[in-house]
Amino acid sequence: MTIKPRGRPKADPTRDLRQELLLTSRELLAEGGPGALSMREVARRAGCTHQAPYHYFKDREVILAALVVEGFTDLAERLQVANRLAGTQGIKATLVASAHAYVDFAISQPGVFQIMFRPDMCDATRFPDVQQAGASAHAELEKLTQIVYGERASPTLASILWAQVHGLGCLMIDGSMAAQFPTEQLRTRHLQEVVEQFASMLVFMTPAK
Amino acid sequence: MTIKPRGRPKADPTRDLRQELLLTSRELLAEGGPGALSMREVARRAGCTHQAPYHYFKDREVILAALVVEGFTDLAERLQVANRLAGTQGIKATLVASAHAYVDFAISQPGVFQIMFRPDMCDATRFPDVQQAGASAHAELEKLTQIVYGERASPTLASILWAQVHGLGCLMIDGSMAAQFPTEQLRTRHLQEVVEQFASMLVFMTPAK
DNA sequence: TGTACATCAGTGAACGCGCGTTCACTGATGTAC
DNA sequence: TGTACATCAGTGAACGCGCGTTCACTGATGTAC
Numbered sequence: 001m002t003i004k005p006r007g008r009p010k011a012d013p014t015r016d017l018r019q020e021l022l023l024t025s026r027e028l029l030a031e032g033g034p035g036a037l038s039m040r041e042v043a044r045r046a047g048c049t050h051q052a053p054y055h056y057f058k059d060r061e062v063i064l065a066a067l068v069v070e071g072f073t074d075l076a077e078r079l080q081v082a083n084r085l086a087g088t089q090g091i092k093a094t095l096v097a098s099a100h101a102y103v104d105f106a107i108s109q110p111g112v113f114q115i116m117f118r119p120d121m122c123d124a125t126r127f128p129d130v131q132q133a134g135a136s137a138h139a140e141l142e143k144l145t146q147i148v149y150g151e152r153a154s155p156t157l158a159s160i161l162w163a164q165v166h167g168l169g170c171l172m173i174d175g176s177m178a179a180q181f182p183t184e185q186l187r188t189r190h191l192q193e194v195v196e197q198f199a200s201m202l203v204f205m206t207p208a209k
Numbered sequence: 210m211t212i213k214p215r216g217r218p219k220a221d222p223t224r225d226l227r228q229e230l231l232l233t234s235r236e237l238l239a240e241g242g243p244g245a246l247s248m249r250e251v252a253r254r255a256g257c258t259h260q261a262p263y264h265y266f267k268d269r270e271v272i273l274a275a276l277v278v279e280g281f282t283d284l285a286e287r288l289q290v291a292n293r294l295a296g297t298q299g300i301k302a303t304l305v306a307s308a309h310a311y312v313d314f315a316i317s318q319p320g321v322f323q324i325m326f327r328p329d330m331c332d333a334t335r336f337p338d339v340q341q342a343g344a345s346a347h348a349e350l351e352k353l354t355q356i357v358y359g360e361r362a363s364p365t366l367a368s369i370l371w372a373q374v375h376g377l378g379c380l381m382i383d384g385s386m387a388a389q390f391p392t393e394q395l396r397t398r399h400l401q402e403v404v405e406q407f408a409s410m411l412v413f414m415t416p417a418k
Numbered sequence: 419t420g421t422a423c424a425t426c427a428g429t430g431a432a433c434g435c436g437c438g439t440t441c442a443c444t445g446a447t448g449t450a451c
Numbered sequence: 452t453g454t455a456c457a458t459c460a461g462t463g464a465a466c467g468c469g470c471g472t473t474c475a476c477t478g479a480t481g482t483a484c
Binding site for chain 1: 241242243244326327328329343344347364365366368369371372373374375376377379380383384385386387388389399402403406407410411413414
Binding site for chain 4: 247263
């Protein structure tokens with residue numbers, strides 16, 4: 001039996017302000033990096049007192065941790081969906097899909113992507129679920145390595161895959177590609193060619209199923 | 210003919226304090242990212258008044274720009290040295306050397322490496338030499354692509370190379386590798402295997418000279 | 419050789435601002451009896 | 452049906468701090484004449 005608390009129960013977890021705060025936090029991170037994410041600016045944009053965020057998040061680091069957990073979970077899901085193609089689509093198509101899943105995630109949430117891989121941003125001992133979410137995303141990369149290389153899979157090959165998609169994600173969102181490819185359309189096209197070519201190279205070296 | 214200024218001439222450009230300030234700035238960047246680099250903290254560590262840095266750098270952004278220019282110049286030099294091996298050492302050895310040059314630079318100056326690829330950190334119109342230094346580093350990467358692929362070189366293949374070494378650099382310095390490879394020795398060994406394997410893959414697909 | 423003076427390489431005090439966080443409070447809402 | 456009360460979802464004022472930057476100053480050093 002569960003004992004009901006006496007007072008008012010917690011509101012619907014699809015709470016407005018909490019979600020709004022996380023949303024504006026993502027925006028701030030994307031616009032100016034971790035330094036631009038302050039409790040007061042988040043509150044300002046969300047249209048509430050600078051005290052209100054403390055109702056949902058004990059302190060600034062909790063917001064960052066929440067975003068990172070959401071980020072890794074989102075990334076892991078995207079990779080999982082892509083990896084599932086292996087059942088029907090063949091190795092190369094799966095690899096292409098997974099690579100795009102990784103890079104598209106980076107592009108869709110550039111600010112969060114950048115802090116996800118900076119462990120100094122949120123204390124690992126304080127937020128165990130951050131590490132857990134990170135591990136589940138990493139597991140999908142290892143699954144992809146298995147798909148591509150089968151029993152020849154190794155940590156070395158996994159790192160090659162990871163470095164490639166991670167590097168692409170970084171270069172796409174940090175503006176490094178903007179010099180060569182000024183418009184978003186050109187960048188997207190270039191990205192597709194790079195992913196396609198990379199996948200071809202790997203599959204070329206892998207014995208057919 | 211040059212007109213000598215009347216007063217005291219500028220001191221030896223191998224000035225102590227200026228170099229000291231840049232050095233501690235690199236440390237601060239490495240320790241806590243761009244947010245940790247403040248004029249006052251730099252001064253504090255360098256053992257001078259918080260006003261002294263203004264004597265050498267007009268404002269905070271000038272320090273960042275100076276570090277980025279130095280960084281790109283250093284990176285370009287390392288890549289150039291590696292690329293020169295092409296004359297005597299063969300394609301694969303050159304590729305391995307260049308990849309290590311890139312990643313080693315990231316490891317040696319992690320803080321600077323991170324801001325080099327964040328153009329929002331220093332205004333491009335204000336610091337033209339930042340773009341120029343960046344371009345010279347990028348040119349070495351294109352030279353490497355030429356070395357590896359010859360006339361089959363393309364922007365797509367250049368981006369594959371770049372993304373790989375950039376991704377490796379990021380993952381090595383942001384702590385992502387620390388989970389799988391807890392000690393620096395293990396990480397270095399892993400890095401060597403990854404670079405070696407990646408170079409083998411690329412050269413395998415390239416006709417011998 | 420002397421001296422006026424321009425410049426160098428800083429020092430030291432002070433400004434206004436945005437920040438994270440603490441504290442005390444408040445009206446609304448729901449539950450227990 | 453009434454009412455006491457616990458909790459929710461905030462508000463509003465205030466704190467102390469570190470920051471970037473401006474301003475006014477200072478002793479040392481070198482050059483011009």
